[in-house]
Amino acid sequence: MVKSGFTLYLRYCAGNCVALTCIWMQRVAVLWLAWELSESTFWSSVVLAAQLVPTVIIGPLFGAVVDRVWIIPAMVKVQLVLAALTTSLFVLALADLVTVGVLIVFECLIGITVSAHQPLRMALVPALVPKTLMPRAIALDSIVFNLTRMIGPALAGLLIVIVDIPPVLLLGALGNLVLAMVIWSLRSDVAKRAASGGNFLSQLHDGWAVICGSHPVANAFLLTGVFGLGGRAAIDLFPLFAATAFGREADGAGLLLSAAGFGAVCAAAFMALRKNLPNYIAEYLGIAGFAALLLMSQTESWLLGLACAGTLGCAASIVGVANQSRIQLSIPDGFHGRVMGLWVMVGLGSTALGTIVYGTISNLTNLRDASALISVIGIMSVGAIFLRRGE
Numbered sequence: 001m002v003k004s005g006f007t008l009y010l011r012y013c014a015g016n017c018v019a020l021t022c023i024w025m026q027r028v029a030v031l032w033l034a035w036e037l038s039e040s041t042f043w044s045s046v047v048l049a050a051q052l053v054p055t056v057i058i059g060p061l062f063g064a065v066v067d068r069v070w071i072i073p074a075m076v077k078v079q080l081v082l083a084a085l086t087t088s089l090f091v092l093a094l095a096d097l098v099t100v101g102v103l104i105v106f107e108c109l110i111g112i113t114v115s116a117h118q119p120l121r122m123a124l125v126p127a128l129v130p131k132t133l134m135p136r137a138i139a140l141d142s143i144v145f146n147l148t149r150m151i152g153p154a155l156a157g158l159l160i161v162i163v164d165i166p167p168v169l170l171l172g173a174l175g176n177l178v179l180a181m182v183i184w185s186l187r188s189d190v191a192k193r194a195a196s197g198g199n200f201l202s203q204l205h206d207g208w209a210v211i212c213g214s215h216p217v218a219n220a221f222l223l224t225g226v227f228g229l230g231g232r233a234a235i236d237l238f239p240l241f242a243a244t245a246f247g248r249e250a251d252g253a254g255l256l257l258s259a260a261g262f263g264a265v266c267a268a269a270f271m272a273l274r275k276n277l278p279n280y281i282a283e284y285l286g287i288a289g290f291a292a293l294l295l296m297s298q299t300e301s302w303l304l305g306l307a308c309a310g311t312l313g314c315a316a317s318i319v320g321v322a323n324q325s326r327i328q329l330s331i332p333d334g335f336h337g338r339v340m341g342l343w344v345m346v347g348l349g350s351t352a353l354g355t356i357v358y359g360t361i362s363n364l365t366n367l368r369d370a371s372a373l374i375s376v377i378g379i380m381s382v383g384a385i386f387l388r389r390g391e
Contacts, residue, residue: 008186009128009137015182017144019175024152026086026172028257029165030103031239032250033093036165041240041367045359048236050107052352053373054115060341072186078117079180085110086173093166118348122340125326134323139272142321143265146313150261153239155312157254191220203253210331210339217330217339220323222385223282224343225350227319230378231289232347233354234371235260235312244367246302259306260313267317282322283386288314290378297371320347 033045089106092098129137137152177340211217232239239253246252267285289312296308324343331339354374361370 007145009140010126011127012128012182012186013140013144015179016141017148019179019182020145020148021152021155021361022171022175022178025156025159025168026175026258027249027255028153028239029160029172029224030089030170032098032160032253033098033165033169034103035240036242037098037103041244041362042359043100044240045237045355045362047103047107049352049355050104051114051357052109052348054108054111056345056349056352058112058115060338060345062119062341064093065116065119071120071127072183074126075117075120076119076180078113079176079183081113082110083116083173083176083180085113086169090166090169090173093169115344118344119341122159122324122328122344124294127128131329134328135274135321136272138324138328139268139321142268142317143272146261146264146268146317148261149313150258150265152255152256153261154251155194155254157249160250208342211342214330217327218387219385220282220326221288221343221346222388223319224323224381225346226378226381226385227286227289227316228347228350229354229357230374230381231286231293231312231316231319232351233358234293234374235309235316236351236355237358237367239307239372241296243365244362245297248302248304252302256306256309259309259314260303263310264317265315267314268321271318271321278384282319282326283382285315285322286382286385287321287379290382293371293378294375297368297375 031044031048034044034190049161085106089098089103092102125137125141156168211221235257238256239250242248242256244254246256248256292308292311292315296305296312299305317353327339327343358367358370359372361373
């Protein structure tokens, strides 16, 4: 049973690898299109945040729903909706009918749908993988995520230069269809989640009670929020960093994201090979990631900028894997949908807020100064969390 469950999870990861490569390509194309339409760091960051903001509002509700539904059919439906939305955006871009406002609307709709996908994806791990293999499964998922983040943006940059933006948008739809088919192939092997009673508000209250009642889980949530606001938001804005701070085109934007992906893949591989996670590793790497961002904001060297991007990607991967493992192993069965839905809310919500903060400060100064200020605040914040955990 343990072996077959992990084998099924490997099947899901293989399909997810193909799908996420296409989805990352689409994401770079959207951000680059926003930059071409607006030539504004602020409006480009708003477009990026538009996909993440819905998670803050409705993500926890979807997390409560996950504890009531069949995982596989729900995940398939979500992927089909995403495919329909990205196909529609491709058609509008091909007809040259896309404006910044249209991008914001579509990114909001995609964000709403992704808000349903994320807690489902989190709940799939404990449905397939036993707790003894949970940290390795989460690390493997991180390897897939970051490997595709390394490959996808680099390919997107090249394709944007060669064939323009609309065809790259279409690849996102194809990726979602591939993932829908792979998930559907698991339909007879994943049981229904444990039914949970009560209304949504009481369920969410129970989820928050689990979080607040566990010191390790609460610290993981705090660190996720701080690093999302300062570190992950910076990574999402790397295409704008490449354009404004280093004077690079779309291919340079892809390389910067790929460097972050390479660092994250190496970090996730390291985590996957370990039976136990080193103590305080998330806090140590959180500080290291913000330090790399600070150095990146001060250098004019493209090669050093790529190295800093790789270090920040490494930190993001380890912080994410360590925090998710800490949470998944600490919460009781029947609460994975709610608690992980809230964790996704904190992670993506803080990243969305971070992109807006970066864009606002950049409009007053520039992206380099914004990154320097936020990285210093980030180092102090992670240090405070480190001290709090040691209490």
